[in-house]
Amino acid sequence: MRALDLGCGRRKQANSIGVDRRPGSDADVIADLDRFPYPFKDGVFTEVTAFHALEHLEDIVGVMEEIHRISAPGAVVYIRSPHYSSPAAFNDPTHRHFFGVFSFDYFTDESLYDFYTRRTFDLLARRISFSPLAQGRRFVPHRWIGVEWLANRFPWFYEKVLAFIVTASEIDIRLRVRK
Secondary structure, three states: OOEEEEOOOOOOOOOEEEEEOOOOOOOOEEOOOOOOOOOOOOOOEEEEEEEOOHHHOOOHHHHHHHHHHHEEEEEEEEEEEEEOOOHHHHHOOOOOOOEOOOHHHHHOOOOOOOOOOOOEEEEEEEEEEOOOOOOOOOOOHHHHOOHHHHHHHOHHHHHHHHOOOOOOOEEEEEEEEEO
16 A cells, blocks of 8 residues: 655654655655646555645645546545634635535536546545534534534535534545546
């Protein structure tokens, strides 16, 4: 297995090649993820993580196309980002994009907008989370009263009705590269 950690910062995933633009990071490769092509050959990675990285980048479609290019067929891509309702999404001045739980459907066959890119992925999982640390406290009552269950059981309802009443912290997306 060959794993890649995009935007690894100082918390590179174990047993992966870390990429970041900052020299003081844990990166094995210093590269600007807003510049294409990435410094890797086609189809070499079986796993790609992008934890709290994509919201900082300019061209999400371009990034997803590069992830697709450098990934092997069937590679799994893990994405974690602040949910658009989270104060963390807006408080960081380096964030350029805000994502909901359906944002990455545009890169799957579930999208009605297949003209953005021909590089496709299969959606394996998506989850809205309510993390205590992201909420700025240790105890999060959302889990006790069932909001997290409700948000993940009925994500459309949560995002249309409840998202700014009971804010989420993150989204987790898992995709499989289809080639």
